[in-house]
Amino acid sequence: MLFRVAIGLSSASSAHGGNRIQEAQRLGCRPEQLLDASASLVPFPPSRPLRRCLSRALTDCTLRDYPDRSHHQLREAISHWHGVDPAMVLPGNGAAELFTWVARDAALQGVSGLPVPGFADYCRALRCWQGSLQAFPLPLSWTAEAPQPFPLRPAADVLWITNPHNPTGQLWSRASLEPLLQRYRLVVCDEAFLPLVPDGERQSLVPMVVNHPNLVVIRSLTKLFAVAGLRLGYAIGTQERLQRWQQWRDPWPLNGFAIAAGTALMTDRSALERWMVRVQEWVAREGLWMHAQLSDLSGIRPYPSAANFLLIRGDASLVRLREQMAQRRVLLRDCRSFAELGEHWLRIGLQHRSGNRRIVAAFRDLLR
Ligand SMILES: Cc1ncc(COP(=O)(O)O)c(C=O)c1O
Known part of the structure; x- marks a missing residue:
């Protein structure tokens, strides 16, 4: 007997990060003004x-x-x-x-x-x-x-x-x-x-x-x-x-x-090897930095990650916080579309240090 599980997803955009153009329209700004940490891509310009x-x-x-x-x-x-x-x-x-x-x-x-x-x-x-x-x-x-x-x-x-x-x-x-x-x-x-x-x-x-x-x-x-x-x-x-x-x-x-x-x-x-070293060094450096910074904030807890993104969990629902971050032009990944997670969780894609600082500063301001 085959068992079928519905892993519910409301819409394509809520099922995926990286909707910068749609979000810019919604927020009334230009896409370039948004720091998109909802999709987890390397932040380097094209090689x-x-x-x-x-x-x-x-x-x-x-x-x-x-x-x-x-x-x-x-x-x-x-x-x-x-x-x-x-x-x-x-x-x-x-x-x-x-x-x-x-x-x-x-x-x-x-x-x-x-x-x-x-x-x-x-x-x-x-x-x-x-x-x-x-x-x-x-x-x-x-x-x-x-x-x-x-x-x-x-x-x-x-x-x-x-x-x-x-x-x-x-x-x-x-x-x-x-x-x-x-x-x-x-x-x-x-x-x-x-x-x-x-x-x-x-x-x-x-x-x-x-x-x-x-x-x-x-x-x-x-x-x-x-x-x-x-x-x-x-x-x-x-x-x-x-x-x-x-x-x-x-x-x-x-x-x-x-x-x-x-x-x-x-x-x-050799260009590919050099690129990978650069990317992996960035992940190691920024992952540690981001985890340490987020650990100091009250109301959220970062989880360990080996990759270029990490999860945070809130003591309360993070739906409002995510929207407040978006109003400050920072997009984070809504985790309500992941089965087993929900509104207490957000995923953050690592950025360059300046972008990571911007994320932490916005959190610090909102979580005071
Ligand atoms: C785990 C994982 N695999 C694959 C993909 C999709 O990759 P592609 O852009 O090559 O379709 C994603 C995109 O978010 C992903 O998170």
């Missing part, structure tokens, strides 16, 4: 290779021609970075598009076990295929230990893992995830934030894909390079699985600019 490649794309044939449907160069670049066969890589229109296809496989395998609170898009993807799912609550208290053991063994056919977890920011150890590959018909591991986590790559399941045909790892360039507008992610899985997805999808799911940008970003290995 030089990215800017160079996008401006070149305006003058070569990228705009005029249909994109390369085989994504040959992009797949080569990604596979080289991860040390896997190019046939095991499928670029997607953001990780979100790939969740849709992996959910189709998941729906055929049986019940999907979803740790909650968790990223809402997995439910959206499963609903596309009438997939059955069951929510498994994660304990809502955790330590700063990183990595830490994955605490659940859901009774399900398919396991969806987010590493590091969104919204808690916990980094799961590869040692605790590896045995789960024997246990489930399909394991989906979303590593969208992993390259931002200091020393996070050591916990990646990418090296396991080659020996585990029931594993799919999904990655995103959105967070690492702050390119949410390009829509660029990729899956690493068996050739047979990815070829099947390729037959299901639109003929040109990725636009030419995204393909060109992804190829430029993933091809230059």
Whole structure:
């Protein structure tokens, strides 16, 4: 008997952060006036290779021609970075598009076990295929230990893992995830934030894909390079699985600019390594600073996180505080759309120190 859980989401915008344009309209200001800490993207300006490649794309044939449907160069670049066969890589229109296809496989395998609170898009993807799912609550208290053991063994056919977890920011150890590959018909591991986590790559399941045909790892360039507008992610899985997805999808799911940008970003290995070091140093520095600052405020409590975002919990509902922050042009992530969380919780995406200071100063003012 399949058990179906409704993980309720009222609207697309409340289910996701990063609605700067809509919020600016609502608040009567320009989007640039808002500090958007509701989406968790690196706060750095676009890298030089990215800017160079996008401006070149305006003058070569990228705009005029249909994109390369085989994504040959992009797949080569990604596979080289991860040390896997190019046939095991499928670029997607953001990780979100790939969740849709992996959910189709998941729906055929049986019940999907979803740790909650968790990223809402997995439910959206499963609903596309009438997939059955069951929510498994994660304990809502955790330590700063990183990595830490994955605490659940859901009774399900398919396991969806987010590493590091969104919204808690916990980094799961590869040692605790590896045995789960024997246990489930399909394991989906979303590593969208992993390259931002200091020393996070050591916990990646990418090296396991080659020996585990029931594993799919999904990655995103959105967070690492702050390119949410390009829509660029990729899956690493068996050739047979990815070829099947390729037959299901639109003929040109990725636009030419995204393909060109992804190829430029993933091809230059030393630039990519330097970028990741810079990002991870920022996460380590600002994560500690923000946690310490927020710990000093009364009425809210920050939770430990290995990622570039952290959760806070209020002694009382934080709905009004979030709106007051928005009136001060600071957007925070409403957590009411995360099952198991609710109005006592907010998620904050780390910024540059100046932005983090602005967030703390606004809190200090409002929580006096
Ligand atoms: C855990 C997680 N995975 C994936 C995504 C989506 O990534 P993309 O922009 O590549 O679709 C998000 C976006 O918020 C996310 O939080």
